[in-house]
Amino acid sequence: MLLQIAILIAGLLLILFGANYLVDGSSSIARRFGLSEFVIGLTIVGIGTSTPEMVVSFLSAFKGNADMAIGNIVGSNIFNTMLILGITAIIAPLTITKSNLKKDIPLNIGVTVLLILLGMNASIFGHGENILSRVDGIILLAIFAWYMWISFRSDQSGEGEEEDNIRSYSPTASIFLIIGGLAALIFGGRLFVNAATEIAKGFGVSDKFIAVTVLAAGTSMPELATSIVAAVKGRGQLALGNILGSNISNILLILGGSALICPLSFKGMSYVDLGAVLISGLFILISAYTFRKNRLDRVEGSILVLMGAFYMMYLIANL
Numbered sequence: 001m002l003l004q005i006a007i008l009i010a011g012l013l014l015i016l017f018g019a020n021y022l023v024d025g026s027s028s029i030a031r032r033f034g035l036s037e038f039v040i041g042l043t044i045v046g047i048g049t050s051t052p053e054m055v056v057s058f059l060s061a062f063k064g065n066a067d068m069a070i071g072n073i074v075g076s077n078i079f080n081t082m083l084i085l086g087i088t089a090i091i092a093p094l095t096i097t098k099s100n101l102k103k104d105i106p107l108n109i110g111v112t113v114l115l116i117l118l119g120m121n122a123s124i125f126g127h128g129e130n131i132l133s134r135v136d137g138i139i140l141l142a143i144f145a146w147y148m149w150i151s152f153r154s155d156q157s158g159e160g161e162e163e164d165n166i167r168s169y170s171p172t173a174s175i176f177l178i179i180g181g182l183a184a185l186i187f188g189g190r191l192f193v194n195a196a197t198e199i200a201k202g203f204g205v206s207d208k209f210i211a212v213t214v215l216a217a218g219t220s221m222p223e224l225a226t227s228i229v230a231a232v233k234g235r236g237q238l239a240l241g242n243i244l245g246s247n248i249s250n251i252l253l254i255l256g257g258s259a260l261i262c263p264l265s266f267k268g269m270s271y272v273d274l275g276a277v278l279i280s281g282l283f284i285l286i287s288a289y290t291f292r293k294n295r296l297d298r299v300e301g302s303i304l305v306l307m308g309a310f311y312m313m314y315l316i317a318n319l
Contacts, residue, residue: 011191014187015184015225023226024181028177032174036237041242041245042104042151043245052222061258061259061264077280080243086307088227088230100244107147119131141252185221185222226242
């Protein structure tokens, strides 16, 4: 038990150091190449921190385990938005830019609606099967490629960002910081999940409870650490881009790729799970027009955290 606690602490330290280096390297790259921190957060950071979810979903698809592949992504997106974005906003309110309102937030909602329509085809339209087919996977991947292209093409550096307190590194050093930070996040997250699972088993907790709590939180640990560090450093757009980028990548890239490997049945998905993903996405849009406009403030962050807590209570109650 003492060894597992030591490994748990080591994993947390790696996660914190990795997040710090990733944020510094990403901010430096953004400034040096005239890119916005949001787009860097959306692409390099968002996709990079989604690596644990990608590994779990792709391996699950190879094994034909659709419940694990889809549940991993749905749970991760709910955790990302409700808990991680909520906690981040409580630490430091996040500015929502015009570009976020016109493109990024609507797309986050749109791809969630598309996933529900494609996956729950039989339940909603009364024909076909509740399955994400290979054709659906191609559609999702095509939308992902289009979104990445327009994000870089229409990028405007500086909107909603702070210019001060950014340490500048050479391109080579920045890339090493990003790669090293991601490696530390992923390896540290793996150590944390494995140690936490062993500790939970030591207390006689069931495997299903561990999957719903420890594993769901563990695979989202890179997003949590990166967003909190970014918020503390005043890099709010990087934090918001990280979460939106991770959510969009989870659906379009990871589920799209998983469906290409093996068609994914939605039998294990409930309307509560899919509804929670959609509601969390809609809440980000609503928050731009409530309380302090164009900001996700501490009150709204607290509401998101409460929503996440109620959802987790629902999951635990229905184990």
